Amino acid sequence: MIALARKTLLYEWRRYLPATLAVALSGMLLLVQLALVYGIFQGAAVYINASRGQLWVGYPGTRSVDLGRSIPLDTEIHLLMNPGVRRVEPFQWVNGDWRGTPALGSVSVFISGIDPTANGLAFARVIPPQLRHRLYQPNAIIVDAADLPKLGIHLGQTGILNCQRVHLVGVVHGIRALGGVNIISSLATARGLNAGGDLRPAYYIVQLTQSGRAKALRNQLRSSSHPPRYSVWTSSQFAARTIRYWLFQTGAGLGVVFMSLVVFLVGTVITSQTLMGAVAGSIAEYATLNALGASHAALARVVLEQAAWVGTAGLAIGGVLSTILLFLARNQNVPVSIGPLGVLVCLGLVMGITLFSGLLAVRSLRNADPAYLLR
Amino acid sequence: MSSPLHAEGLSKAFLSGKVRTAVLEQLSLSLDPGELTLLAGPSGCGKSTLLAILSGLERPDQGWVEAQGERIWSLDHHALRRFRLHHVGFVFQGFNLFAALNAVEQVALPLTYLGLKPAEYRRRAEAALDEVGLAACRHLRPAEMSGGEKQRVAIARAMAKEPTLLFADEPTSALDSANGRIVIDILHRAARQHGVAVLCATHDPRLLSHADRILRMEDGRILDDQHPASPAPTAEDSAL
Numbered sequence: 001m002i003a004l005a006r007k008t009l010l011y012e013w014r015r016y017l018p019a020t021l022a023v024a025l026s027g028m029l030l031l032v033q034l035a036l037v038y039g040i041f042q043g044a045a046v047y048i049n050a051s052r053g054q055l056w057v058g059y060p061g062t063r064s065v066d067l068g069r070s071i072p073l074d075t076e077i078h079l080l081m082n083p084g085v086r087r088v089e090p091f092q093w094v095n096g097d098w099r100g101t102p103a104l105g106s107v108s109v110f111i112s113g114i115d116p117t118a119n120g121l122a123f124a125r126v127i128p129p130q131l132r133h134r135l136y137q138p139n140a141i142i143v144d145a146a147d148l149p150k151l152g153i154h155l156g157q158t159g160i161l162n163c164q165r166v167h168l169v170g171v172v173h174g175i176r177a178l179g180g181v182n183i184i185s186s187l188a189t190a191r192g193l194n195a196g197g198d199l200r201p202a203y204y205i206v207q208l209t210q211s212g213r214a215k216a217l218r219n220q221l222r223s224s225s226h227p228p229r230y231s232v233w234t235s236s237q238f239a240a241r242t243i244r245y246w247l248f249q250t251g252a253g254l255g256v257v258f259m260s261l262v263v264f265l266v267g268t269v270i271t272s273q274t275l276m277g278a279v280a281g282s283i284a285e286y287a288t289l290n291a292l293g294a295s296h297a298a299l300a301r302v303v304l305e306q307a308a309w310v311g312t313a314g315l316a317i318g319g320v321l322s323t324i325l326l327f328l329a330r331n332q333n334v335p336v337s338i339g340p341l342g343v344l345v346c347l348g349l350v351m352g353i354t355l356f357s358g359l360l361a362v363r364s365l366r367n368a369d370p371a372y373l374l375r
Numbered sequence: 376m377s378s379p380l381h382a383e384g385l386s387k388a389f390l391s392g393k394v395r396t397a398v399l400e401q402l403s404l405s406l407d408p409g410e411l412t413l414l415a416g417p418s419g420c421g422k423s424t425l426l427a428i429l430s431g432l433e434r435p436d437q438g439w440v441e442a443q444g445e446r447i448w449s450l451d452h453h454a455l456r457r458f459r460l461h462h463v464g465f466v467f468q469g470f471n472l473f474a475a476l477n478a479v480e481q482v483a484l485p486l487t488y489l490g491l492k493p494a495e496y497r498r499r500a501e502a503a504l505d506e507v508g509l510a511a512c513r514h515l516r517p518a519e520m521s522g523g524e525k526q527r528v529a530i531a532r533a534m535a536k537e538p539t540l541l542f543a544d545e546p547t548s549a550l551d552s553a554n555g556r557i558v559i560d561i562l563h564r565a566a567r568q569h570g571v572a573v574l575c576a577t578h579d580p581r582l583l584s585h586a587d588r589i590l591r592m593e594d595g596r597i598l599d600d601q602h603p604a605s606p607a608p609t610a611e612d613s614a615l
Binding site: 001002004007008010011012282284285287288289290291292293294295298370371373374375 | 485
C-alpha cells in the first residue's frame with residue numbers, strides 16, 4: 001500500500017502539529033487530573049493501604065473508613081473462632097481537637113489508636129517496629145512530617161490534644177489525611193484521649209493464616225453473623241469503597257467528569273478543526289482520487305488513519321509530559337497516584353478524542369466531488 | 376472497431392436562483408478508440424459539463440451514455456465508481472498531486488484501489504512514468520517538479536490504470552507552449568499506442584493541429600465535427 005496518511009503527516013507535520021499538541025495536552029490533563037484526584041482520595045484510604053492484614057471488619061454498611069462507628073467487643077472472639085484467622089487487631093478511631101500555638105488556632109485531627117506491638121498490623125507499612133514501640137509511652141503520638149507546620153510542633157515536643165498533653169515521639173511519611181491531620185497513638189492512649197466516649201474499637205483488622213483466601217474467609221465471616229452486627233471487607237475492597245465514596249458522594253467525582261468533558265471538548269474541537277483544514281487543503285487531490293475510482297470509504301480511511309497517527313504521536317508526547325509532571329509532583333510530596341486501569345482509561349479517552357475528531361473531519365470529504373474539478 | 380463510448384440526446388441545465396440555464400441541448404456523439412478528439416470552444420460553451428457527463432461524474436437531465444456495453448447512468452453509485460476505476464482516466468487542469476508523495480507513489484496510488492499486488496502496481500507505475508519521459512524523476516515530489524512534469528505525472532497516473540477512455544480538461548492551460556506541446560504529444564501517443572479514446576476539452580488553438588478529430592462546440596451544441604487529414608506527427612511518432 002501507499003502510506004498516504006503517514007507520508008502526508010510526516011511531510012506536512014507543521015499542519016498537523018496543533019492537533020498533535022492538542023491531543024498531547026488533553027492526554028496530559030486527563031492523566032494528571034486523574035492521578036491527582038486519585039492520589040488525593042487515596043489519602044482517605046491511607047489507614048487501610050498503610051496497614052497489613054487481609055480483612056477489615058467494621059460497623060454494618062460503613063461506606064468510608066472515616067465513617068466508622070464502634071462495633072461490639074465480642075466481635076474479636078467471634079472472628080478468632082474461625083480457624084482461617086491468625087490475628088485480630090482492634091483499631092480505635094477518635095476525633096480530636098489539637099490546640100497549637102495561639103497563632104495557629106485549633107486543628108481537627110483524626111486519632112488512630114493502634115496496637116504498638118512489633119508485629120502489629122495497623123500502619124505497619126509506614127511505621128517501623130522500633131518507632132512503633134515508642135507508642136508504648138503514655139500519650140505518645142506519631143504524625144506525618146508534612147503535618148508538622150500545621151500542628152506547630154517538632155519531634156520531641158509536646159502539644160495539647162483533647163485537653164491532654166501529648167508527646168511527639170516520631171514522624172513518618174505517607175499518612176497525610178484528607179481534610180485534617182492523622183495522629184497515631186497506642187490503643188490505650190487513644191482511649192484515654194476519648195475520655196467519656198465509646199471505648200469500643202471502630203474496626204478489627206484481621207490477618208489470615210493464608211492470605212490468598214481473603215475472599216473466601218470474608219464470605220464465611222459475613223454469613224456467620226446473623227443478623228449482621230458487622231461488615232467484613234477485604235483490604236483492597238474497603239480501600240476502593242472508601243475512595244469511591246469520596247469520589248462520588250462528595251461531588252469530587254462529578255468535578256472530574258466535568259473537567260474531563262471540557263478537556264474532551266477542547267481536544268476534539270482543535271483536533272477536528274486541524275484535520276478538517278488538512279482535508280480542505282487536499283480536497284482537489286481527494287476528488288481526483290475519487291474520480292479515478294477510489295471510494296469515499298477508502299478516502300475516509302486515509303483521514304481516520306491520519307487521526308490515529310495524530311493520536312499516537314500526541315499520546316507519546318503526552319505520555320512523556322505526564323511522566324515528567326508526575327515525577328515532579330511526587331518529588332514535591334503532591335499526592336498523585338495512577339494505576340494501569342487509569343492509564344488505560346486515559347489512553348482510551350484520548351484515542352476517542354482523535355478518532356471522533358477524525359470522524360468529524362471525514363464529513364468534509366463530502367466536498368471532494370470530482371464533478372467540481374470540471375467546473 | 377466498436378465505439379468505446381456513445382452518447383445520445385444529452386441535455387443538461389443548471390439552476391442559478393430561479394434562472395434555468397441550458398448548458399447542453401440534445402447533444403449526441405461517439406468516440407473512437409485510438410483517437411485523440413479535441414473538444415474546442417469558448418469558455419462556458421459546455422465542454423467541461425459534457426466531459427463530466429461522459430465520464431460518469433455528472434448526471435445528465437436527459438439522454439444516455441453507453442460505454443463498455445452499459446448505460447452508465449443506469450448504474451448505481453458504487454457500480455459507476457467501479458466503472459470509472461476500471462475504464463476511465465482523468466487529467467485535470469490543476470495537477471492535483473499529493474504533496475507528500477513522489478512521482479511513483481502518485482501514479483501507483485490509484486492502482487492500489489484496483490487490488491493489484493505491490494510489485495505489479497509499482498511495475499505499472501514505473502512503466503507509465505517511463506512512457507511520459509519521467510523515469511529519472513520518479514523519486515521527486517511535486518514541489519521539486521516543473522508544471523509540465525507535474526502534468527506528465529498526472530497523465531501517467533491516468534494511463535497506468537490502462538483505461539479505455541481518457542478525459543482531459545484543459546490539460547495545457549497552465550503550461551507554456553513547449554510543455555503544452557509535450558503534453559498533447561503524450562496524450563496523442565497514448566491514444567495511438569494503447570487504443571485509448573482520448574477526449575480533451577480545450578480552448579487552446581495551438582493544440583488543434585495535433586488532433587485526430589476536432590469537435591467544435593458552442594452554446595451546448597456540437598457545431599462542427601472534423602477529421603483533419605493528417606495531424607502533425609509528434610516527436611515520438613517521428614521517432615517510430
